[in-house]
Amino acid sequence: MEELIRQEKVRKLRELGIEPYPHKFEVTHEIHAVREKYEKEPQGEEVVLKAKVKRVSNYEGKKLLRLTDESGLEILALTEEEEIKPGEEYTFKGNLVRHEGKLTVINAKVVDEKPNATIEEIKKAYDFDPQGEEVSIAGRLVAWRPMGKAIFGHIQDLLGKIQIYIKKDTIGEENFKFIKEFVDLGDIVGVKGNLFRTQTGELTVEVKEFKLLSKCLHPLPEKWHGIKDIEVRYRQRYLDLIANPNARKIFLMRSKLLAEIRKFMTENGFLEVETPILQPIASGANAKPFITHHNYLDMDLYLRIAPELYLKRLIVGGYPKVFEIGKNFRNEGVDTTHNPEFTMMEFYAAYWDYKDLIRFTERLFEHLINTVLGGKSKVTFEGMEIDLKPPFRVVRYFDLLKEGTGKDKDFFLKADREELIKLARELEVKNPETLTRAKLIDKIFEKVGEPKLVQPTFVIDFPKLLSPLAKTHREDPDLVERFELIIGKMEVANAYTELNDPKEQEERFLDQLKEKQAGDDEAMEMDKDFIRALEYGLPPTGGEGIGIDRLAMLFAGVNSIREVILFPAMRPEG
RNA sequence: GAGCCGGUAGCUCAGUCGGUAGAGCAACGGCCUUUUAAGCCGUGGGUCCCGGGUUCGACUCCCGGCCGGCUCACCA
Numbered sequence: 001m002e003e004l005i006r007q008e009k010v011r012k013l014r015e016l017g018i019e020p021y022p023h024k025f026e027v028t029h030e031i032h033a034v035r036e037k038y039e040k041e042p043q044g045e046e047v048v049l050k051a052k053v054k055r056v057s058n059y060e061g062k063k064l065l066r067l068t069d070e071s072g073l074e075i076l077a078l079t080e081e082e083e084i085k086p087g088e089e090y091t092f093k094g095n096l097v098r099h100e101g102k103l104t105v106i107n108a109k110v111v112d113e114k115p116n117a118t119i120e121e122i123k124k125a126y127d128f129d130p131q132g133e134e135v136s137i138a139g140r141l142v143a144w145r146p147m148g149k150a151i152f153g154h155i156q157d158l159l160g161k162i163q164i165y166i167k168k169d170t171i172g173e174e175n176f177k178f179i180k181e182f183v184d185l186g187d188i189v190g191v192k193g194n195l196f197r198t199q200t201g202e203l204t205v206e207v208k209e210f211k212l213l214s215k216c217l218h219p220l221p222e223k224w225h226g227i228k229d230i231e232v233r234y235r236q237r238y239l240d241l242i243a244n245p246n247a248r249k250i251f252l253m254r255s256k257l258l259a260e261i262r263k264f265m266t267e268n269g270f271l272e273v274e275t276p277i278l279q280p281i282a283s284g285a286n287a288k289p290f291i292t293h294h295n296y297l298d299m300d301l302y303l304r305i306a307p308e309l310y311l312k313r314l315i316v317g318g319y320p321k322v323f324e325i326g327k328n329f330r331n332e333g334v335d336t337t338h339n340p341e342f343t344m345m346e347f348y349a350a351y352w353d354y355k356d357l358i359r360f361t362e363r364l365f366e367h368l369i370n371t372v373l374g375g376k377s378k379v380t381f382e383g384m385e386i387d388l389k390p391p392f393r394v395v396r397y398f399d400l401l402k403e404g405t406g407k408d409k410d411f412f413l414k415a416d417r418e419e420l421i422k423l424a425r426e427l428e429v430k431n432p433e434t435l436t437r438a439k440l441i442d443k444i445f446e447k448v449g450e451p452k453l454v455q456p457t458f459v460i461d462f463p464k465l466l467s468p469l470a471k472t473h474r475e476d477p478d479l480v481e482r483f484e485l486i487i488g489k490m491e492v493a494n495a496y497t498e499l500n501d502p503k504e505q506e507e508r509f510l511d512q513l514k515e516k517q518a519g520d521d522e523a524m525e526m527d528k529d530f531i532r533a534l535e536y537g538l539p540p541t542g543g544e545g546i547g548i549d550r551l552a553m554l555f556a557g558v559n560s561i562r563e564v565i566l567f568p569a570m571r572p573e574g
Numbered sequence: 575g576a577g578c579c580g581g582u583a584g585c586u587c588a589g590u591c592g593g594u595a596g597a598g599c600a601a602c603g604g605c606c607u608u609u610u611a612a613g614c615c616g617u618g619g620g621u622c623c624c625g626g627g628u629u630c631g632a633c634u635c636c637c638g639g640c641c642g643g644c645u646c647a648c649c650a
């Protein structure tokens with residue numbers, strides 16, 4: 001009943017005339033800015049260091065060592081060496097980085113070499129003396145170590161964490177007593193004081209003024225293990241973000257990813273637009289929609305399954321390059337790669353075709369690797385090593401099918417449906433007899449094509465049957481000019497030269513209606529106004545959709561879409 | 575929608591053969607003015623997911639349900 005104890009503190013504070021939730025605290029620095037000012041970022045330089053092991057702890061399958069020497073200064077080391085004993089002296093060789101703000105020797109190995117640096121020299125080179133600068137900072141209290149007449153703690157804001165030191169002599173007896181009595185781990189606090197370095201060398205604020213800014217009524221998750229329960233992490237994402245640095249990191253990366261995509265699009269002449277989410281006709285993709293109701297108009301509306309048909313109307317209207325980043329909603333299953341609402345970027349460029357889109361997509365990836373991944377193009381996804389560096393492999397749809405089945409295009413498009421069903425059954429496609437020809441081809445492709453596509457691959461030239469909005473291939477009337485970009489067996493992008501012949505578009509919609517009657521409940525809906533728009537003239541246009549969540553999964557190296565969506569879909573709590 | 579696995583203190587986890595529950599962190603009371611997974615001494619804390627059943631007795635065994643994870647199906 002720690003909650004009760006904390007509530008009681010709030011009551012007492014009010015009684016004393018102290019507001020536990022004050023309106024304002026003047027902040028002069030964000031925590032990371034303070035650190036950046038007095039800390040240089042090491043770049044993995046090799047160091048050989050002789051030092052005594054003060055403490056050994058387990059950290060993500062490795063050993064985290066706290067090292068010291070005669071200077072009393074401290075440095076961390078991460079090692080896979082098993083036989084490290086506290087109190088013993090070793091010479092370590094490894095690479096210097098900053099880990100959660102602290103200088104750390106990673107990949108540390110015990111060696112028999114002459115040291116090339118002392119802890120003191122390393123600290124001097126990367127951790128500078130703040131010379132008592134006054135700062136006023138605020139954040140959440142995430143560590144709290146009272147030691148008699150002094151208290152050490154850490155406060156954390158979004159990008160950083162810094163140690164605070166509260167000394168009775170500095171802050172005064174009464175303030176010290178107040179802090180001891182009323183402040184708890186998890187509270188949001190503001191401190192004003194002077195920067196110094198402790199004996200072990202850690203940048204610290206010696207607190208002159210302390211203000212409680214918001215009382216935390218619940219105890220925080222455990223400091224060492226964080227919060228592991230996946231259900232709690234998703235339902236109470238704020239706890240995940242407070243307790244798990246990796247979660248914070250992933251969503252920062254996602255935000256950066258979106259910012260860089262926007263920047264790249266804008267710099268390349270694309271105009272950001274917004275089109276309806278509430279749509280009277282759910283079209284532009286093959287999917288089951290959510291249905292909602294507008295009371296005043298007394299009509300059912302759909303949450304969009306795609307913005308495609310609206311964006312193309314804008315090209316007709318005279319905007320040559322447009323893009324939209326937003327949510328699509330599909331009333332389907334939930335699993336590690338599907339959330340009912342998901343983020344897509346769609347963009348359209350007049351006078352481009354699908355080959356221009358391939359080049360543009362590669363340039364976009366190049367930009368994102370450089371800005372979001374810091375130039376490192378290799379990622380690990382589901383245990384697969386994937387290199388995101390363009391150019392990507394290009395392979396034709398029917399070549400992949402032939403490779404996987406030995407059957408050519410004519411077989412898939414012209415053979416009796418029975419034969420396709422037979423092949424599908426051999427490949428363990430479920431209930432093939434209920435599928436239309438288009439779906440059969442699609443399923444067979446998913447069985448034999450996609451599983452092979454680990455490294456980024458443009459699959460090009462799809463069958464027309466599967467692509468009602470794509471323009472017929474200039475060299476083959478059975479195909480359309482379309483590609484999917486597949487990475488790690490996941491469809492990440494889908495693009496085509498847009499069909500701009502209104503008559504042909506109308507016929508393709510009619511074909512879709514036939515598919516629907518034949519049992520495909522995801523076949524596309526006819527949109528008559530869209531046809532009318534095409535009748536006014538859509539220039540030759542290339543259009544593409546990129547799945548932002550999946551891109552974020554790849555960039556973050558996580559295998560569940562819920563790890564990159566802040567609040568993934570969940571059933572209501574018990 | 576189906577199969578498998580899981581749900582125990584605020585958090586991370588133990589819990590033997592069926593005998594009404596433990597540890598670390600967090601909390602509470604002490605000591606401690608450069609600590610850092612601080613340390614030392616002491617204390618309190620449980621709807622064992624929910625509902626039935628079997629049993630003298632159920633965290634444990636059985637049945638049903640809720641929530642989650644994984645795999646499959648469906649989809650991007």
